[in-house]
Amino acid sequence: MNIDFIVLYLAAFIFGSIFGSFACCQAWRIREKSEGRNLGKHSVCLHCGAKLKWYDNLPIISWLALKGRCRNCHEKIGKAEILSEIGLGLVFFAIAYKYFSGFETVANFFSSPVELLVQPLILLVAFIIYWIILIYDAKWGELPMLLMLLEIPFAIIFHIARGGNWLYAGIGTGLLSGLYYLLYFFSKEKLVGGGDWLLCISIGLFLGRWEFAIIELFLSNLTATIFSAPQALKKEKKQIPFGPFLILSLLAILLASDYILKFFIIY
Numbered sequence: 001m002n003i004d005f006i007v008l009y010l011a012a013f014i015f016g017s018i019f020g021s022f023a024c025c026q027a028w029r030i031r032e033k034s035e036g037r038n039l040g041k042h043s044v045c046l047h048c049g050a051k052l053k054w055y056d057n058l059p060i061i062s063w064l065a066l067k068g069r070c071r072n073c074h075e076k077i078g079k080a081e082i083l084s085e086i087g088l089g090l091v092f093f094a095i096a097y098k099y100f101s102g103f104e105t106v107a108n109f110f111s112s113p114v115e116l117l118v119q120p121l122i123l124l125v126a127f128i129i130y131w132i133i134l135i136y137d138a139k140w141g142e143l144p145m146l147l148m149l150l151e152i153p154f155a156i157i158f159h160i161a162r163g164g165n166w167l168y169a170g171i172g173t174g175l176l177s178g179l180y181y182l183l184y185f186f187s188k189e190k191l192v193g194g195g196d197w198l199l200c201i202s203i204g205l206f207l208g209r210w211e212f213a214i215i216e217l218f219l220s221n222l223t224a225t226i227f228s229a230p231q232a233l234k235k236e237k238k239q240i241p242f243g244p245f246l247i248l249s250l251l252a253i254l255l256a257s258d259y260i261l262k263f264f265i266i267y
């Protein structure tokens with residue numbers, strides 16, 4: 001592999017982890033705001049309110065250096081921070097790999113048509129927003145409406161840049177979103193929450209094909225079932241948030257889309 005690719009993938013991971021830190025922060029800010037509090041402009045410790053120094057804000061490194069505790073009050077910061085940073089770092093790396101690995105040099109990629117250049121850029125921005133939604137849902141079991149609506153125009157631009165088929169995208173989105181709406185409506189929020197069908201609009205458009213929508217349905221339900229199995233065995237009646245499974249399944253299908261098309265979907 002060329003050295004420029006190694007630099008590029010490393011840069012993608014570092015940028016991803018910076019945005020992972022940002023996403024975690026934003027999730028907290030939205031939460032505090034929804035409860036009528038304001039965290040202010042600076043990053044602060046949620047326990048003691050101490051302002052964080054720049055060197056305590058470095059993604060991954062600061063968390064490891066401080067062993068996951070606040071420098072001032074030594075309270076635990078929580079694992080969500082570092083998981084978010086590593087996680088989004090890997091997402092950025094994977095998106096960069098998907099789009100760049102087919103090229104001889106990095107420069108070759110940048111001389112490709114604008115439609116191709118736009119696609120990874122939109123995906124990166126969309127997954128920063130999805131990451132905030134994922135953290136918010138995982139932590140508090142709710143989906144931030146504004147962010148879900150914000151994803152829709154990104155998904156539309158992505159579908160245009162990809163030169164996708166609108167009929168197939170429409171059928172897939174209708175299937176996914178419609179099914180979750182019906183489940184929500186008829187189970188009176190017992191099976192799925194009120195926001196999942198809205199989240200599925202952008203997910204369906206990003207997937208862009210009805211076959212992918214069916215795989216999404218299968219994959220998200222399978223992973224959610226596996227994840228909630230230990231809780232079900234303990235007979236804890238806690239509803240697990242479904243948003244993270246929908247978002248991670250979307251990511252997996254987008255990353256593997258070329259392989260899925262090649263092996264399973266023949267036209």
Ligand SMILES: [Zn+2]
Nearest residue numbers: 045048070073
């Ligand atoms: Zn503190």
